[in-house]
Amino acid sequence: MRNRSRLTCLLPTLLFSVGLAIAAHADETCNSPYVSNLIRGQEDFIHVWTLGVEGLGDGSDKLVTIDANPHSGTYGKVIHSVSVGGRGEAHHMGFTDDRKYLWAGNLNDSKIYVFDVGTNPAKPKLVRTITDLPEKTGYVGPHTFYALPGRLLIGNLSNTRDNGGVTGLAVYNNKGGYVAKYDIPTSNIGGVQGDGYGYDIAINPAKNVLLTSSFAGRQNYMRALGEVVKDPEAMKHFGGTLVAWNLKTMQPTQIFSVPGAPLEIRWAPAPGQNWAVTAAALTSKLWLVKQDGAGHWHAKDVATIGDPAKIPLPADISITSDAKGLWVNTFMDGTTHYFDLSDPEHPKETFHQHTGAQVNMISESWDGKRIYITSSLLSLWDKPAPDNEQFLRAFNWDGHALTPTFEVDFTKEELGRPHHMKFTAKPTQQAALRARGAPQS
Amino acid sequence: MRTGLLAACAAVAAAHAGVDPVPGVAPRAEFVAPAPGSYHLQRIQRTGDAVLLDDSGRARHLAPLLHGKVTLLTFFYTYCVDPLGCPFVRTTLAGLRARLVADPELAARVRFVTVSLDPQTDTPEVLRAYAKQIGFDPRLEWRFLTAHSVDRLLPLLDDFGQDVSVDTDAQGRQTRTLHHMLKVFLIDPHGTVREIYSLAFLQPDVMFNDIQTLALEAHPAASGAASTRPAVLPDGTVLAVRAIARRP
Numbered sequence: 001m002r003n004r005s006r007l008t009c010l011l012p013t014l015l016f017s018v019g020l021a022i023a024a025h026a027d028e029t030c031n032s033p034y035v036s037n038l039i040r041g042q043e044d045f046i047h048v049w050t051l052g053v054e055g056l057g058d059g060s061d062k063l064v065t066i067d068a069n070p071h072s073g074t075y076g077k078v079i080h081s082v083s084v085g086g087r088g089e090a091h092h093m094g095f096t097d098d099r100k101y102l103w104a105g106n107l108n109d110s111k112i113y114v115f116d117v118g119t120n121p122a123k124p125k126l127v128r129t130i131t132d133l134p135e136k137t138g139y140v141g142p143h144t145f146y147a148l149p150g151r152l153l154i155g156n157l158s159n160t161r162d163n164g165g166v167t168g169l170a171v172y173n174n175k176g177g178y179v180a181k182y183d184i185p186t187s188n189i190g191g192v193q194g195d196g197y198g199y200d201i202a203i204n205p206a207k208n209v210l211l212t213s214s215f216a217g218r219q220n221y222m223r224a225l226g227e228v229v230k231d232p233e234a235m236k237h238f239g240g241t242l243v244a245w246n247l248k249t250m251q252p253t254q255i256f257s258v259p260g261a262p263l264e265i266r267w268a269p270a271p272g273q274n275w276a277v278t279a280a281a282l283t284s285k286l287w288l289v290k291q292d293g294a295g296h297w298h299a300k301d302v303a304t305i306g307d308p309a310k311i312p313l314p315a316d317i318s319i320t321s322d323a324k325g326l327w328v329n330t331f332m333d334g335t336t337h338y339f340d341l342s343d344p345e346h347p348k349e350t351f352h353q354h355t356g357a358q359v360n361m362i363s364e365s366w367d368g369k370r371i372y373i374t375s376s377l378l379s380l381w382d383k384p385a386p387d388n389e390q391f392l393r394a395f396n397w398d399g400h401a402l403t404p405t406f407e408v409d410f411t412k413e414e415l416g417r418p419h420h421m422k423f424t425a426k427p428t429q430q431a432a433l434r435a436r437g438a439p440q441s
Numbered sequence: 442m443r444t445g446l447l448a449a450c451a452a453v454a455a456a457h458a459g460v461d462p463v464p465g466v467a468p469r470a471e472f473v474a475p476a477p478g479s480y481h482l483q484r485i486q487r488t489g490d491a492v493l494l495d496d497s498g499r500a501r502h503l504a505p506l507l508h509g510k511v512t513l514l515t516f517f518y519t520y521c522v523d524p525l526g527c528p529f530v531r532t533t534l535a536g537l538r539a540r541l542v543a544d545p546e547l548a549a550r551v552r553f554v555t556v557s558l559d560p561q562t563d564t565p566e567v568l569r570a571y572a573k574q575i576g577f578d579p580r581l582e583w584r585f586l587t588a589h590s591v592d593r594l595l596p597l598l599d600d601f602g603q604d605v606s607v608d609t610d611a612q613g614r615q616t617r618t619l620h621h622m623l624k625v626f627l628i629d630p631h632g633t634v635r636e637i638y639s640l641a642f643l644q645p646d647v648m649f650n651d652i653q654t655l656a657l658e659a660h661p662a663a664s665g666a667a668s669t670r671p672a673v674l675p676d677g678t679v680l681a682v683r684a685i686a687r688r689p
Contacts, residue, residue: 149638171483180483206641208470249479427606430606432607
């Protein structure tokens with residue numbers, strides 16, 4: 001059940017707010033478990049899916065590549081940019097299972113761009129544009145791109161019928177062909193009413209469980225936030241559920257009431273740790289999803305992030321590879337938080353730092369030594385000047401303090417609004433199979 | 442990414458700043474596999490054709506070997522020693538064969554196809570020896586194929602989305618180690634890929650039930666199985682399911 005009374009209570013504060021969190025799989029610890037070639041050492045490149053800004057550079061959405069290797073002569077610099085020739089609300093990305101291609105989605109025009117990052121990750125190349133998602137599925141707003149073997153599971157935000165939040169999951173094969181669709185439940189399962197809303201995707205293969213979360217439809221996310229928060233009816237239309245699915249059958253099995261737009265979902269990446277966390281944006285709560293001894297899954301709130309009364313709006317989260325820590329960016333107050341997750345039932349905040357006027361996505365390296373932060377939320381929800389900073393900031397983390405290493409000013413570089421980040425590494429010490437072998441007689 | 446030689450793998454990891462193909466984790470299946478026929482397997486992609494060599498050295502079109510039966514196809518190379526690479530797939534397939542042949546009618550409608558990634562080393566003679574190691578069982582068709590050349594293999598790999606590369610040493614010379622993402626393709630009797638098992642998905646109970654699901658699709662009344670597709674409630678409850686009758 002959605003907590004509409006809670007949203008109404010938040011309204012007065014939100015009237016003075018200019019942002020709401022939206023984010024998803026951002027970093028090396030949060031890739032699909034089916035993605036190969038995890039980068040456990042130093043990443044060489046950061047690819048940033050960037051929203052175009054009218055009058056800034058070519059004004060188009062673009063994939064920006066930044067050199068992230070400190071031993072490189074172009075460390076911390078933009079080394080490549082691929083413009084897609086239009087603005088469609090660039091948002092999130094995901095690798096194919098072989099990590100050769102990066103799929104990047106637009107929330108407004110629902111286009112999906114496929115970039116080749118395997119041939120030369122320093123210079124990604126646009127190789128395919130998929131435009132048939134609305135026609136094939138009735139969904140719009142492709143958000144989360146989650147690799148399955150040979151295909152991608154795509155979490156969407158909205159629909160063609162009314163641009164509301166009722167939506168579903170789509171499956172495309174790696175060649176870009178449509179495969180299947182699955183509606184997010186609007187029925188009552190186990191006494192909890194489904195709202196049909198979608199957002200993030202996270203899979204635990206060992207448990208055969210897929211979790212989905214819920215945000216809002218196009219009528220909200222493509223509307224100026226100042227208008228949304230003044231419209232009580234619009235404020236009712238935010239998601240308030242998590243859904244557990246049987247991954248094999250793609251049937252929903254449980255619905256959890258998680259008020260306040262639960263966004264990112266992260267399964268603990270450490271072996272044998274069968275629990276997941278999510279952050280509810282509007283209530284500023286961390287939730288734990290865990291299985292009991294009888295095999296039933298439960299969701300419960302286990303911590304608050306900042307002062308919920310001040311609506312800090314937790315945006316992206318990033319779990320450490322040992323599942324003992326969690327980074328959280330709160331957009332409104334520009335703060336980066338670190339929670340000790342050693343006891344996931346009782347997370348404890350052990351560090352926080354103001355990292356920008358507005359901070360949204362946060363990505364960490366597998367070894368936990370580096371984190372990267374970007375600023376943009378949505379084109380119509382970013383803060384106005386002078387707080388409309390648009391940057392990627394890099395830090396080293398020693399367990400106690402964040403040390404700045406480099407920064408790219410996306411406005412000064414005439415690039416746009418930086419949103420989602422993904423890492424790649426140079427394919428060293430490997431050759432193409434073509435070079436091997438003589439014909440058999 | 443699975444590799445063929447762990448030692449080489451470790452060397453690569455040490456020398457390479459970024460990607461670290463450390464040994465993977467064996468798949469876990471802490472759940473009861475859904476009953477055969479209680480779910481639908483996605484139609485992921487159509488398969489194509491290629492002319493390959495069988496273990497007798499005869500040219501064979503692949504397409505007929507991907508039609509008419511439920512087929513499990515995988516790419517491998519005979520000298521791969523990664524415990525969670527090709528040998529793991531071989532063990533998994535051998536175990537599945539043992540379960541399938543317990544129902545001869547079902548086994549007769551299933552085929553395994555293994556295609557070498559290294560035509561230079563894996564000649565038909567080498568494949569024959571490899572097949573002999575696994576052991577012949579006339580109740581289930583298991584084909585071992587190689588290619589005339591790498592050039593003639595590459596379009597097939599591209600069609601299946603099977604990523605392969607060759608390790609090089611510090612001087613840039615090729616080693617024998619092949620990097621390839623472990624994948625087993627489940628193909629229906631009409632030549633359509635219906636499931637792809639990477640390492641995390643290589644769960645024998647699930648694979649066995651998937652095979653039965655496709656067999657039910659093709660012949661609903663066969664093997665004593667339920668004659669109609671069961672209904673599935675939104676909460677996952679399966680109605681009117683009768684387990685496929687197992688022969689003693």
